[in-house]
Amino acid sequence: MRRVVTIVGVLIACCVAIACAAQGTARFADSGQALGRSRSTDVALADLDGDGDLDAIVTHSMQAPAIYLNGGTGHFTETEQDLPSGDFWSVAVADLDDDGDIDAVLGHYRGSNLVLLNDGLGGMQSAEQELGDGPTYGIAAGDLNLDGAVDLYVANYEDADRVWLGDGAGAFAPTTQTFASGNDRHVELGDLDSDGDLDSIVVRDFGDRCRVWLNDGHGGFSELDGTLEAEGMSIAVGDIDDDGDLDAFVGCHGCADTVWWNDGTGRFANSGQALSTSWSYGAELADIDDDGDLDLLLAASNTNDELWLNDGSGVFSRAGSGAVPLQRRSAAVACGDLDGDGDIDEFFARYGEPDTVWLNQSTGVVLP
Numbered sequence: 001m002r003r004v005v006t007i008v009g010v011l012i013a014c015c016v017a018i019a020c021a022a023q024g025t026a027r028f029a030d031s032g033q034a035l036g037r038s039r040s041t042d043v044a045l046a047d048l049d050g051d052g053d054l055d056a057i058v059t060h061s062m063q064a065p066a067i068y069l070n071g072g073t074g075h076f077t078e079t080e081q082d083l084p085s086g087d088f089w090s091v092a093v094a095d096l097d098d099d100g101d102i103d104a105v106l107g108h109y110r111g112s113n114l115v116l117l118n119d120g121l122g123g124m125q126s127a128e129q130e131l132g133d134g135p136t137y138g139i140a141a142g143d144l145n146l147d148g149a150v151d152l153y154v155a156n157y158e159d160a161d162r163v164w165l166g167d168g169a170g171a172f173a174p175t176t177q178t179f180a181s182g183n184d185r186h187v188e189l190g191d192l193d194s195d196g197d198l199d200s201i202v203v204r205d206f207g208d209r210c211r212v213w214l215n216d217g218h219g220g221f222s223e224l225d226g227t228l229e230a231e232g233m234s235i236a237v238g239d240i241d242d243d244g245d246l247d248a249f250v251g252c253h254g255c256a257d258t259v260w261w262n263d264g265t266g267r268f269a270n271s272g273q274a275l276s277t278s279w280s281y282g283a284e285l286a287d288i289d290d291d292g293d294l295d296l297l298l299a300a301s302n303t304n305d306e307l308w309l310n311d312g313s314g315v316f317s318r319a320g321s322g323a324v325p326l327q328r329r330s331a332a333v334a335c336g337d338l339d340g341d342g343d344i345d346e347f348f349a350r351y352g353e354p355d356t357v358w359l360n361q362s363t364g365v366v367l368p
Helices: none
Strands: 028-030 041-044 055-060 064-072 076-078 088-093 102-106 116-117 124-130 136-142 151-159 163-164 171-176 182-190 199-204 213-217 221-223 234-238 247-251 258-262 268-274 282-286 297-298 306-310 317-318 331-334 343-349 356-360
Touching: 055 088, 055 102, 055 343, 102 151, 116 234, 136 199, 136 268, 182 234, 199 234, 247 282, 297 343
Parallel strands: 041 088, 041 331, 088 136, 136 182, 234 282, 282 331
Antiparallel strands: 028 356, 041 055, 055 064, 064 076, 088 102, 102 116, 116 124, 136 151, 151 163, 151 182, 163 171, 182 199, 199 213, 213 221, 234 247, 247 258, 258 268, 282 297, 297 306, 297 331, 306 317, 331 343, 343 356
């Protein structure tokens, strides 16, 4: 799910420490936390309480979202907040009302999407603004019309996507644009055609293909047809082949995951790689082995989570089982420096089990 090119650009990076001959032995340890009530669907990391570390907001199916505040060491405490219950399947974080703290917007499957405004201390309150009725599996935040305010791209399942333009004070108005309906699962924003504005890739499941939508710079989108012919459950965007444009990874449901290279105009060609055949519900790209290229971490539903290493040209090879936690039923993953030691840690949102936090540290479990 996870996650999203949003205004909070730091969340684009997602790493896990591994053993690497060029880098020496890495150490990676389970923090021992079993968080939440399970049935988690998505997670985003941001400094919600303004204390300089990364906190977490987790959405759930048929439950209220959870806010976890970080004590600075990577150990989280759930706050007691009166947040509305619902069937929330996605979350995006950004400063929606331009007051200097990080707010959130939740995608709802069975009801209205929800804006939560932060009081600056991690206390979230509903803005009492409804952003469409969904069903919404994917949502992303960014400045789509280049006016300095955060806007929203809402990807709906079996319904048309919508763009909501923000006024900078936390209120949003829908554009009149219509999109082709489909089985939309996730959306990523990024400058796909190198013209300085945010475009979108929407991934669709069960036989439908991805959609690439190019932005005119004012928040109006036109479909770039005949490209990225893949179905999927998750998507991650980054410069995979190190040629200066944004490529795409598409995670599939019961079929091979695929890697797609951008020609710089937003048109994608299949790299020919067939990666995992798990149900890849969440994906993140980052330089995991510190060699200057983007590697791939998968949150898998039906098998163990996986790590794939990039050789620098965009070709991936699967890391050994010791490189990632041996856990399954993960719905999403978000990464950042959770314990303040300068390296990148992981927060896994898991649908059938409690959420877990894995810390990259100098003392811990030495991985093979």
